[in-house]
Amino acid sequence: xxxxxLSACLVAMLAAxxxxxxxxxxxxxxxxxxxxxxGDTVLITLPHATLRFSKSAVERIELKATPEQQFRKKxxxxxxxxxxxxxxxxxxxxxxGLDRRAADLYALILRLEADHAPTRRVLGYVxxxxxxxxxxxxxxxxxxxxxxxxxxxxxxxxxxxxxxAASTREQHNSIAELLGQTQLRSRLFSAAxxxxxxxxxxxxxxxxxxxxxxxxxxxxxxxGMYVLREAYPPTARLLGGGASASIQPGPAxxxxxxxxxxxxxxxxxKQIAAxxxxxxxxxKLERTDPDPAALKYAQADQAFVRADALVAGIARxxxxxxxxxxxxxxxxxxxxxxxxxxxxxGKLGVRDMSPQxxxxxxxxxxxxxxxxxxxxxxxxxxxxxxxxxxxLEVEWAELDLTxxxxxxxxxxxxxxxxx
Amino acid sequence: xxxxxxxxxxxxxxxxASPAAALQAALESLHAHRYEEAESVALSLATDPxxxxxxxWSIVAAARQRRGKYASAAxxxxxxxxxxxxxxxxxxxxxxIRVCQRAAEKPRALVAPSRRLDxxxxxxxxxxxxxxxxxxxxxxxxxxxxxxxxxLIAAEAEVALDRICRVILAGQDYPHxxxxxxxxxxxxxxxxxxxxxxxxxxxxxYSVAGGIATRRIDLTQRLADGRFAVVMLDRVLPHEMCxxxxxEYFGDTACPLxxxxxxxMLAESEIDNGxxxxxxxxxxGKARISLGGLFIRQRYDLDEPATFYAESFSFVxxxxxxxxxxxxxxxxxxxKGGCTVADALQRALCVPASESFVGSLASAWxxxxxxxxxxxxxxxxxxxxx
Numbered sequence: 020x021x022x023x024x025l026s027a028c029l030v031a032m033l034a035a036x037x038x039x040x041x042x043x044x045x046x047x048x049x050x051x052x053x054x055x056x057x058g059d060t061v062l063i064t065l066p067h068a069t070l071r072f073s074k075s076a077v078e079r080i081e082l083k084a085t086p087e088q089q090f091r092k093k094x095x096x097x098x099x100x101x102x103x104x105x106x107x108x109x110x111x112x113x114x115x116g117l118d119r120r121a122a123d124l125y126a127l128i129l130r131l132e133a134d135h136a137p138t139r140r141v142l143g144y145v146x147x148x149x150x151x152x153x154x155x156x157x158x159x160x161x162x163x164x165x166x167x168x169x170x171x172x173x174x175x176x177x178x179x180x181x182x183x184a185a186s187t188r189e190q191h192n193s194i195a196e197l198l199g200q201t202q203l204r205s206r207l208f209s210a211a212x213x214x215x216x217x218x219x220x221x222x223x224x225x226x227x228x229x230x231x232x233x234x235x236x237x238x239x240x241x242x243g244m245y246v247l248r249e250a251y252p253p254t255a256r257l258l259g260g261g262a263s264a265s266i267q268p269g270p271a272x273x274x275x276x277x278x279x280x281x282x283x284x285x286x287x288x289k290q291i292a293a294x295x296x297x298x299x300x301x302x303k304l305e306r307t308d309p310d311p312a313a314l315k316y317a318q319a320d321q322a323f324v325r326a327d328a329l330v331a332g333i334a335r336x337x338x339x340x341x342x343x344x345x346x347x348x349x350x351x352x353x354x355x356x357x358x359x360x361x362x363x364x365g366k367l368g369v370r371d372m373s374p375q376x377x378x379x380x381x382x383x384x385x386x387x388x389x390x391x392x393x394x395x396x397x398x399x400x401x402x403x404x405x406x407x408x409x410x411l412e413v414e415w416a417e418l419d420l421t422x423x424x425x426x427x428x429x430x431x432x433x434x435x436x437x438x
Numbered sequence: 439x440x441x442x443x444x445x446x447x448x449x450x451x452x453x454x455a456s457p458a459a460a461l462q463a464a465l466e467s468l469h470a471h472r473y474e475e476a477e478s479v480a481l482s483l484a485t486d487p488x489x490x491x492x493x494x495w496s497i498v499a500a501a502r503q504r505r506g507k508y509a510s511a512a513x514x515x516x517x518x519x520x521x522x523x524x525x526x527x528x529x530x531x532x533x534x535i536r537v538c539q540r541a542a543e544k545p546r547a548l549v550a551p552s553r554r555l556d557x558x559x560x561x562x563x564x565x566x567x568x569x570x571x572x573x574x575x576x577x578x579x580x581x582x583x584x585x586x587x588x589x590l591i592a593a594e595a596e597v598a599l600d601r602i603c604r605v606i607l608a609g610q611d612y613p614h615x616x617x618x619x620x621x622x623x624x625x626x627x628x629x630x631x632x633x634x635x636x637x638x639x640x641x642x643x644y645s646v647a648g649g650i651a652t653r654r655i656d657l658t659q660r661l662a663d664g665r666f667a668v669v670m671l672d673r674v675l676p677h678e679m680c681x682x683x684x685x686e687y688f689g690d691t692a693c694p695l696x697x698x699x700x701x702x703m704l705a706e707s708e709i710d711n712g713x714x715x716x717x718x719x720x721x722x723g724k725a726r727i728s729l730g731g732l733f734i735r736q737r738y739d740l741d742e743p744a745t746f747y748a749e750s751f752s753f754v755x756x757x758x759x760x761x762x763x764x765x766x767x768x769x770x771x772x773x774k775g776g777c778t779v780a781d782a783l784q785r786a787l788c789v790p791a792s793e794s795f796v797g798s799l800a801s802a803w804x805x806x807x808x809x810x811x812x813x814x815x816x817x818x819x820x821x822x823x824x
Contacts, residue, residue, distance in 0.1 A: 244493060244496075257760045271468070287788070336785060
């Protein structure tokens with residue numbers, strides 16, 4: 020009887036604590052898991068099942084110490100001036116869900132020994148040029164090293180360390196691109212080609228298009244020599260300030276960043292030329308075959324998208340031109356509907372017609388307004404993709420949409436009033 | 439191989455002796471303007487009996503070309519051409535051969551045709567006879583009351599047209615016939631030339647009636663004092679002809695006024711230093727028309743026509759001298775296609791559109807225009823001091 024009372028008392032305590040690991044039943048059976056109490060039932064969660072028992076069936080519950088209790092115990096046993104011992108405890112805390120305790124301990128370790136490498140690594144730091152930096156800053160630092168020509172240090176130390184510390188996909192991709200660039204500038208052309216080809220598979224467009232193009236350029240120019248057909252940057256002669264720094268037409272090493280940029284621009288130019296050809300074909304078809312023309316415009320836009328992926332913004336004005344042409348085409352359709360509407364509007368009050376015929380005509384007029392409105396909406400959506408360049412088209416469409424809406428309201432009111 | 443080349447070859451990824459590293463060393467020398475070194479390394483690679491690297495001929499060619507050794511550069515380009523299969527590379531090599539050939543020729547200074555005329559010839563050209571003489575060439579039918587003048591105008595018209603189409607308009611064709619009428623004096627000109635402005639000494643006309651296009655240029659033979667109008671030969675003829683060619687080239691598209699006038703002035707057979715000086719002074723002073731303003735000026739809103747013309751010439755000459763023939767041709771095509779001047783230029787250069795482009799262009803042009811004017815002023819000062 021006393022035993023049962025004790026057991027009940029323990030179970031009552033458990034309702035508050037709700038944690039334990041050994042459940043001993045009155046029949047002698049023992050289970051190990053997480054114990055919870057729900058009313059008159061005791062639950063134990065095992066790795067593959069949850070068992071329920073009546074409180075009366077429970078002999079006793081042996082609670083395991085909570086992680087927090089265990090932590091306190093371990094902390095008392097740890098030398099607080101020993102970074103390695105503290106590090107072991109911090110790792111244990113981290114593994115047992117005591118992230119805050121672990122963070123506190125890591126901070127303590129770094130106060131004791133700022134260069135404690137295991138702690139720095141756990142915290143996502145990377146050692147670059149004798150400095151521990153968070154990975155994003157370390158990647159920036161590595162980019163600076165690349166610009167400063169410290170390629171050997173990058174290839175031998177920094178990039179492997181960065182690779183080891185990277186945790187996100189973006190970080191891995193940034194580091195892979197940095198590796199490819201470093202290999203390229205170190206004239207390791209085939210290694211760079213492989214790095215870029217592998218990276219291209221992991222990326223999404225538009226970045227994938229550019230990186231794949233770099234890989235192709237390097238594969239096609241395995242000796243690292245690229246022949247520029249015009250000076251690069253192309254604005255150097257016109258705008259000045261960089262003529263001496265520009266690359267002259269002729270052979271040059273792909274290890275120079277400007278030469279690679281020039282090669283990418285050459286590919287973008289090809290895409291633009293292909294797009295322009297399609298636009299010319301579309302223009303010829305526009306009046307007679309609008310659907311094939313629209314298809315050609317879409318294909319041209321795809322070519323321009325590829326060009327923009329290779330050199331950001333290089334084909335923007337061509338894409339704007341496609342939009343302008345599409346808007347002009349939509350506007351023609353809208354004008355046809357608007358003219359039909361105006362004709363009917365002109366007949367209102369002039370021709371004798373029955374109330375029924377008049378209502379029918381007003382309904383037709385509303386239908387024409389709806390068509391116009393749809394066209395204007397399409398034009399507006401296209402124009403809004405390039406609001407800076409197509410500001411007039413946006414204003415035109417918005418103004419006309421307002422007018423159409425106003426006219427529609429008048430017609431609807433008339434229909435309602437004459438019901 | 440020079441020391442620098444060896445050092446570079448050794449710093450490369452491949453072994454010091456490897457052809458790949460040597461090729462990179464040659465490219466590095468070329469980039470660093472060490473042309474002799476580049477040529478030497480590349481030549482060894484291109485002619486290596488153990489395994490020649492024909493692509494190295496392009497380095498040899500470029501190194502020679504940059505040193506001004508055009509004949510041997512062309513030879514190297516030909517060798518590169520012989521070994522390359524790539525259409526783009528073949529085109530590059532052929533372009534460079536042409537560049538070398540042009541560079542090897544002594545550049546011919548632009549000389550106004552009137553400079554070849556002595557006082558006696560000018561007197562003869564000022565004579566006005568009774569009968570109208572007609573002279574025909576491939577593109578022109580010239581009518582004047584002076585046989586020698588008709589012949590001279592016909593010959594110079596062909597020269598001017600060739601320059602306009604080939605040099606200025608980047609290889610445009612002009613397969614048409616133009617009627618050129620040379621009237622004795624201003625009064626005669628005003629009586630016969632249709633639509634001739636009061637102040638003009640020459641004009642052009644392009645009209646289409648009944649499906650037939652008429653192309654006509656009217657000129658004035660003599661100045662008010664009876665002397666032969668050399669300005670007609672040197673400036674008015676090529677100027678009006680350029681307008682005529684542009685009118686047909688642009689068709690329904692409006693050619694911006696600054697471009698139309700700038701190109702026409704560029705077509706004239708000698709640079710007018712007065713314009714260059716005026717443009718520089720205007721830009722440096724308060725009378726300047728900004729580049730943006732220049733782009734949109736129309737004939738009816740020219741408050742300062744002299745400044746407008748001077749700046750238009752200066753800017754168009756600047757563009758023409760800084761762009762390649764292909765880029766300038768593409769620029770004109772883009773303007774013809776309806777682009778703004780800024781868009782047309784950025785498309786021609788094939789660069790991403792930038793809002794700061796016009797500002798950068800304006801500064802580059804203004805620096806150029808002011809420097810040109812200062813140069814002329816310095817020359818004037820030198821001449822005065824002598």
